[in-house]
Amino acid sequence: MAIIKVTRPKLTLLEKLYFPSIVKGMFVTFKHAIRSLRGKSLGADSLNSSGLGVTMQYPEQKWDDHLPEHYRGVPALVTDEQDRERCVSCQLCEFICPPKAITIIPGEIESDDPWAKVEKRPKEFDIDMTRCIYCGMCEEVCPEQAIFLRKDYAMTGLSRADMVNDKERLYEIGGVRTGLVNKWNEIK
Structure with missing residues (x-):
């Protein structure tokens, strides 16, 4: 059986540093936060009971209207x-x-x-x-x-x-x- 030696790709200086990836992640999080504050988030119209974001207020709001027809429960x-x-x-x-x-x-x-x-x-x-x-x-x-x-x-x-x-x-x-x-x- 032949042994195949796999070499790792060489990382660039930016890839070796964690800081650019952290900044990129924080940018995505900040972008979503701004969109939710402006009321433009996905699902904001149907779940917007507190006025901000898409957080469902559980005891008052339930998923009953959003459950698929094939849902299996209790x-x-x-x-x-x-x-x-x-x-x-x-x-x-x-x-x-x-x-x-x-x-x-x-x-x-x-x-x-x-x-x-x-x-x-x-x-x-x-x-x-x-x-x-x-x-x-x-x-x-x-x-x-x-x-x-x-x-x-x-x-x-x-x-x-x-x-x-x-x-x-x-x-x-x-x-x-x-x-x-x-x-x-x-x-x-």
């Missing part, structure tokens, strides 16, 4: 129009989840229930938001369209326990989703 469980659980505890979302953030414990449906033909529903359904990577694989694999990624990006908590969404919390943030649900289909 996962949530949804119910149908008659407030019935869509989830059948197939556990596909739990198996496909790369960081293993989803935990499902299936439960039986009582035999006196009018929808006893459905095999099971989740007894417990937890999503650990400290592990979730918002990949959307749980939404794609769900056969009953029971789990959706909302356009909510502000998921906070004061402790790790606050960041684990249980079944009740997931249904609370998920709401109602309309459309055909295979679980409640009479023909199935």
Whole structure:
């Protein structure tokens, strides 16, 4: 095998000194500062709440209007129009989840229930938001369209326990989703 010796290019005197690069960087920063003070910055019209620059005032202003259509946020469980659980505890979302953030414990449906033909529903359904990577694989694999990624990006908590969404919390943030649900289909 041949060895190729690579020589470094020789630096000029200006390239050896750091001062010209520092001045050039300060010039770019100063130019952007002047443009923002004059209100000519990129996005200054839509985010200009303080009168200067393009700083978003977060609690009052949010990115909700600027989010793209394909944005993936916090996962949530949804119910149908008659407030019935869509989830059948197939556990596909739990198996496909790369960081293993989803935990499902299936439960039986009582035999006196009018929808006893459905095999099971989740007894417990937890999503650990400290592990979730918002990949959307749980939404794609769900056969009953029971789990959706909302356009909510502000998921906070004061402790790790606050960041684990249980079944009740997931249904609370998920709401109602309309459309055909295979679980409640009479023909199935």
